[in-house]
Amino acid sequence: MHTLTLAELATKLRAKEFSVMELTNALLGRIEASQPKLNAFVTVTGDTARAQAKAADAAFASGKAGPLTGLPLAHKDIFCTRGVKTSCGSRMLDNFVSPYDATVVEKLNAAGMVTLGKTNMDEFAMGSSNETSYYGPVRNPWDLGLVPGGSSGGSAAAVAARVAPIATATDTGGSIRQPASLCGITGIKPTYGRVSRYGMIAFASSLDQGGLLALSAEDAALVLEAMAGFDPRDSTSVDTPVPNYAGTLNAPLAGLKIGLIKEFFDKGLDANVEKLIREALRVYEKLGATLLEVKLPALPLSVPTYYVVAPAEASSNLARFDGVRYGYRCKEPKDLMDLYKRSRGEGFGAEVKRRIMVGTYVLSAGYFDAYYLKAQRVRQLITSDFKRAFDEVDVLIGPTAPDVAFGIGAKTSDPIQMYLNDIYTIGANLAGVPALSIPCGFVRGLPVGMQIAGPHFAEARLLNVAHMYQKETDWHRQMPAAFKPEKLS
């Protein structure tokens, strides 16, 4: 059961080859066994899962099942889940039980999906390796001494290890795509505004977007359709209809124009990674696509732009964590100032504090114009670059991450080193365009991802382009050896 994709599970559940309860229990068992190795979960919601499984089986019995009924998933612990601990990977929310469900959670519950648990993540979504979590690092199922990527490391590891067939996640600078690349799975970040941010704990409001980590583009298409859509509770949510993503997965690619970003294929791209990307592009050419070089000259400034805008917004978004109404409060505060400083100083980890301080600095009097306003202008340049590129091509294809998974602890001493992991992914967040990553090979036995980006609201096209590649190749079906057996030791 664990080797099946979500689409295959759906078919077999409908064919009554096994019950939702059987599937759920099997996965819960795998999760429990994998926890000491992966540490992918903060909370396993066994009781909830079994209750939902029971209801799903009843729905199947009475013929009332929908396309997603009974399909299990995990939620990144950044999505508020009613009655269930929601920690955001932080000591600050270690004692926080959310009184409400995020819109994404509500929608997938309503579709009949079964929640297996809340996955581990970099604290407040700040990180590219899942090493900043209060609950300890998550390990890469392909090699437990390596990072799974971040910030959605828990979701990625869970899916790659086949302990959950699909997981929700969020992407602010690459936090879905980069772990997808490092874990050999499919990850999609939709267009900004496509998926509601209500109930998705905010890191950087103009960059955050909810998405999925899955075993295939087809799986992602199935669940994205249910997840996406206008939400009146989110003022930045866009009111355009959600297409039937699954329906266009097999559209032929003849005439597809693929852009290769000159600035990404320049110096600095690892030769092994480049080789795999170029092999993948040959597959696309065989399918009828043509390749064009495009120039996005402002794109190399993505990382500095991001590290002004994201921390600035985060410094403000995280100001609500003050020990007053919920969350961590320091012991015996002497006075109000002490309450604030120690609750926040003790409740937040180092990376979060670092970014809050950067954000505070770039917004402060005297620096606002030089940093924040400047960054927002460069952001405009980058966005215009993407727009111009999409006037010439349909999609952009390139590397997702500069390298394969690195060792736990290898990059933690130098934040800049860590930040450069997102060099290829950040641009899409700044411009708000959709992008996904799918596996395209291995280097030294470790997965490499290929990124596919498109103009606003081109998710259907991206999933189609990804799916057609996955029909020609089987990188996405490769499983980490340690997690191949049904019963994990």
Add this chain to the structure above:
Amino acid sequence: MSLNRDQINSIAHLARLSLTDAEIPVYQDSLSKIVDLVGQLEAAQTAGIEPMAHPLSGLSSRMRPDVVTEGDQHELYQRNAPQVEAALYLVPKVIE
């Protein structure tokens, strides 16, 4: 380094973050490196470019009708409160 100790202290104060003496140089070092990184923006040619606050250009504010849609659920909401008395959130005395 781009930032000195005093700046680190005043930033931490503005952000209400306690820093131990040992932590100050550590943050001074990493923050300075980050400031150097973002200093790369200075060279960008942005004359005449508008700052972009939203990726969704051309969209304007959605508004909702003036209707009360919420009831009193303070008991539920206050379950997470560190200190509550008579439905008030308690903090050390606020001097006005």
Add this chain to the structure above:
Amino acid sequence: MSATASGWETVIGLEVHAQLSTKSKIFSGSPTAYGSAPNTQANLVDLAYPGVLPVLNQEAVRMAVKFGLAIGSRIAPKSVFARKNYFYPDLPKGYQISQYELPVVAGGHLDVVLDDGTKKRIGVTRAHLEEDAGKSLHEGLPKQSGIDLNRAGTPLIEIVSEPDMRSAKEAVAYLKKVHTLVRYLEICDGNMQEGSFRCDANVSVRRVGAEKFGTRAEIKNINSFRFVEKAINYEVARQIDVIEGGGKVMQETRLYDPDKGETRSMRSKEEANDYRYFPDPDLLPVELDPAFIERVRATLPELPDQKAARFVATLGLSEYDAGVLTSSKELAAYYEEVAKLLAAGKEPTKEQAKLAANWVAGSLAAALNEHNLEITESRIDAQRFAALLGRIVDNTISGKIAKDVFEAMWAEGKDADAIIESKGLKQITDTGAIEKAIDDCLAKNPGQLADYRSGKDKLFGFFVGQVMKATGGKANPAQLNELLKKKLAG
């Protein structure tokens, strides 16, 4: 003390925070009603729970636009919400959603009339939308404060004046005008005790003739017109003392203490808070098209100045009387109804208008004040009041007696006619009866009569008083005067 007399000039700017009377909050669907039990009107958005987002209330926008149009300002076709970042327990998000560089209303003015009748135009710099904070309560908790977030998220319009005022009296006149206007527009109930209309005053002094403004201090926590005047006067004197003593005025925030009648520095407040304003990424810019603005314009009522001008032009009232009667829409409506009833459906004559004005602004206003009632709570409605005035006009009673009838109507709730009847207060207009009373009086007071005829004119009043006494106050004064003159002339 007069500042200008001693060579000093006062410069005042006012910031008014008016709570908009929407049903729900500006960014959440919580109710805005005043006085509920703590934290029963604070939902997840108001409490700044993780993951929540603001959604703008269209009525708050409409009300702000209405205000802007009423003061002749420019409505921004695009305005932006910005975050004002600072830490305070009554500010759950750690930032207030406000407007900074692009407010919804820019420019505008209000014309005020001062006590001596002079007019002055006070400029308005801007007015913007923002959310209110919660409240800190300190009673009954020795070392702690209790935070109530019911008020957090209530929509406010912050109205910033130009520093055009030059005295505390001007400031009060401006404040009263703003207060009247927001109530006319029905965008704010103006209740200063409940905190729905608050004022901060920026006060500075400079030598007469100086070009630059002096350093200003901001006075907060002024919640009545009286206190505004006192606080400003105290502060002006304080600043002059400081400068004349060789010191410098500090740019700081001060609180007005009504018990001691002084302002004092807010020691605990952060000096020079760096608010790090930036556009709120959770909210898109507010774009208002001209059609929307015109639709709002069409809902503007007759504004106070327009109504007062109409009273002067068509009813012949003095500017002063018109000003008093238009100080609230309800008072003006009451007055107009009384005047119309008095005129029996025709256009009121100048005399009728003036009579009604005197009485509404006089006895009625005094009674409302004494009993702390709004005109809408008046114990005498417009019909019954007009009926009383009608009895003066038709000479049934004198103006003096009418005052007694009014008191009785107020106390007993009866009609004028019923009271006049039951107390036998009808005016004596029978010439014969008055003549007889005069004859009696002169006969009873031969000495004074002789004195009067030998030149002591002042005694006329004595005779009037005596006849009035004898007739129980009911002799028609005009007739009495005329007849008495005749009889005294011999």
